[in-house]
Amino acid sequence: MESxxxxxxxxxxxxxxxxxxxxxVLEAATLVAAEDTRHSLRLLQHFNLRAPxxxxxxxxxxxxQQRILEVLAEGGVVALVSDAGTxxxxxxxxxxxxxxxxxxxxxxxxxxxxxAIAALSVAGLPTDRFLFAGFLPARPxxxxxxxxxxxxxxxxxxFYEAPHRISETLDALCREFGEAREALLAxxxxxxxxxVRRDTLGALREWVAVDANQQRGEIVLVVAGAxxxxxxxxxxxxRWLLRLAEDLPAKRAAAVVADMTGxxxxxxxxxxxxxxxx
Numbered sequence: 581m582e583s584x585x586x587x588x589x590x591x592x593x594x595x596x597x598x599x600x601x602x603x604x605v606l607e608a609a610t611l612v613a614a615e616d617t618r619h620s621l622r623l624l625q626h627f628n629l630r631a632p633x634x635x636x637x638x639x640x641x642x643x644x645q646q647r648i649l650e651v652l653a654e655g656g657v658v659a660l661v662s663d664a665g666t667x668x669x670x671x672x673x674x675x676x677x678x679x680x681x682x683x684x685x686x687x688x689x690x691x692x693x694x695x696a697i698a699a700l701s702v703a704g705l706p707t708d709r710f711l712f713a714g715f716l717p718a719r720p721x722x723x724x725x726x727x728x729x730x731x732x733x734x735x736x737x738x739f740y741e742a743p744h745r746i747s748e749t750l751d752a753l754c755r756e757f758g759e760a761r762e763a764l765l766a767x768x769x770x771x772x773x774x775x776v777r778r779d780t781l782g783a784l785r786e787w788v789a790v791d792a793n794q795q796r797g798e799i800v801l802v803v804a805g806a807x808x809x810x811x812x813x814x815x816x817x818x819r820w821l822l823r824l825a826e827d828l829p830a831k832r833a834a835a836v837v838a839d840m841t842g843x844x845x846x847x848x849x850x851x852x853x854x855x856x857x858x
Contacts, residue, residue: 581608583655585648585680587673589666589692592798593770595626597693605690606631610656613648615663615671623661636660638672645679652685664798666694670714670740696738699766699800704778706805709735716741716749723749727756732813734805741799750785753803757781758854762804768797813851817841821848825856 586605591597606612606629613636614620620633636644648658660667660676667673677687700707713730716739717723730737741749746765753763759782767775775794777784781803788794813821817837824833834848 581605581657582686583652583657584686584688585652585658585660585677586688586690587667587677588659588661588690589694590620590623590661590664591770592664592693592695592698593768593774595623597770598623598627599690599692602690602692603627605657605659606661608657609659610654611648611651612659612661613644613676614661615667619663620661631659636673636676645676648676649679649683649685652680652683664693664695666692669694669696669712693770695740695766695769695798695800698769699764699776699802700736700738702766702776703736703764703802705736705762705764705802707736709805710738711735712738714740716752718745720748720752723752724756727752731756732806736805737801737803739801739803741801743796743799746795746799747785747788749801750781750788753801754781754785757803757806759785760854764802765794766800766802767794769800771797773797807847807850813843813848818851818855821852822856825852830856 588602588605590602606624606627609631612620612624612631612633614633615637617633617635624631634644634647636648651658660673662671662673668677680687696712700710711733716726759780761781762778763781763784764776764778765784765788773793777787779787821833821837824836828836830849830852834845834852837843837848838845
């Protein structure tokens with residue numbers, strides 16, 4: 581096999597999803613650079629592979645990168661793997677890829693499983709445009725700020741979330757996007773207890789709250805993009821609409837803004853229903 585850095589997608593749960601090509605690269609590897617060597621060792625042992633492992637993660641320093649470059653300089657094959665799925669999706673491997681490319685060595689993608697793409701494929705939501713937002717901030721204020729910046733985004737949104745934060749995140753999504761926004765919760769994809777459910781954010785929040793099983797495992801949230809009114813309303817106009825609704829009935833406030841802007845009264849009214857404080 582030709583020398584280079586091979587970015588190898590590994591299963592996100594079901595080990596049968598490891599491609600034949602990925603297996604060939606791991607068999608030929610001079611070195612496997614892994615996010616967590618203990619996790620990747622189990623994968624290699626399952627397929628009876630004996631390639632040496634080296635940790636490469638967000639805390640790895642220049643020494644780990646230098647060793648990989650030395651292997652490549654000697655004509656070796658390095659396989660970069662993450663704990664699950666496609667490397668560089670919500671992990672820091674891009675630094676290594678840049679260093680290898682800058683040094684003049686080949687970087688070869690070995691595609692395969694990716695939790696974000698798997699969830700999108702079964703979401704029943706538009707996939708012609710999507711935005712992968714990774715993990716939201718753990719702190720409530722930072723999380724709210726990021727969601728506010730995404731509230732008017734028309735592309736389908738994809739988030740990863742930790743099980744211990746899923747209830748808080750659904751609460752925040754309901755506050756910032758409105759309970760009526762459609763979304764999909766995909767949990768433990770390809771594993772024994774896989775769960776896939778599409779509903780409104782409000783309904784998903786209630787479902788997770790009463791079913792502790794939905795607060796376990798690896799979770800992907802796919803959220804519908806903003807409706808036409810949210811795309812049309814800039815931040816200042818939305819504030820005016822909400823301010824008018826403090827003194828006028830929602831239908832009247834929507835009618836006034838519709839007369840001023842040419843926007844449809846119904847979509848303005850729907851926006852107020854979703855966003856006006858009780």
